[in-house]
Amino acid sequence: MSQEEKAKQETSFRKLHHLEICLKEKVQSHETTKIEDFHLVHRAICDLDFDEIDTSLVLWGKKLQLPLVAAAMTGGHPDVRKINENVAIAAQKYGFAMGVGSQRAALEKNMPYITESFEVVRQLAPDVLLIANLGAAQFGKKWNYREEQIEKAINLIKAQAIAIHVNPGQEVIQIEGDTYFQGFWQRLNGIAEKIKVPIILKEVGSGFSREDAQKVENSPLSGIDIGGLGGTSWIGVETLRLEKETSSLNYEMGNLFWDWGIPTAISLVETRSVTNKTLIATGGIRNGMQAAKMIALGADIAGMALPFLEAAAQGLEELDILVKKFQKELKITMFLTGCKNLEELRSIPVVVSGYSKDWMEQRGIDLSMPWRKKI
16 A cells, blocks of 8 residues: 555545544533623513524525534544434524535545545535535645535535635644644635635634734635634544554643634634624534534634534434524523614623633723624
């Protein structure tokens, strides 16, 4: 087996190992999302009918019944196919969006048992907004991905958008990680002008700063999935993979940087303060009330990964419970803040306290957040 063939096989099995760790180990960040620092103002005079509260929206031309995406999780190995099947069925049933995990293995190996773990998503969710997924490092000088690879990833699941994940923290700790990012930004900007569907940048647990959001605002890219600190730590996942490996130095570095990044709520405030583009709030979102806060802070939509992964591993009944709870939690939050739709939720008062208030003041971010409804 050549070195190239070995690397391709490792990509597929690494995806399976990631999934097993997420389901069996404690992969959460030790830091919080800081969502707890943002407070929605209760409205006692409620002039609403609960059953008439509207949680729908249109994103990239697609009608969604919930402002929710099952964020990129898995794919690329036959053993994870059932996870994608279950989430796709739930997405079709309840009308939320879905992102798949990195499709690199499908592009590199082109083996039916791998590609089918992705193709099944569109087969079971014909009406769902699907988001394809590739890594930013593959667009650097080493791997040299171009529009051809993006088009293949999109076509594989007939996606309405594609996320390019930027994960330098994960890659630098991963023992076989790709740390060759140089040149990806310039190449991706050139590609974005040629691709017909929206391209977004996606972090995987360390968040986006205002400075990076400004770069996206000035680019042909369509938006950001902030992937903030406070949920699954992919630096942590890679660290757990190293426990039985020989690289004790990488294991030590992984523990040191486990909680590196910008908390989700703060990252959302940073990004929305400088961009009018689509923002997806992911990173430690665990319920509908937290999602409501993210939308009130300016997110177009919120996303969860680990809760979907855990529920999907148990079956469709657990997924039903998860989504119904999320929907009820979101609607109750809207009801108690006097919002009959998501547009009104983006206009309500939000009070900032604690760590987040200090951060915003030091970064010169207006505490009144006048840009929450989009610039």
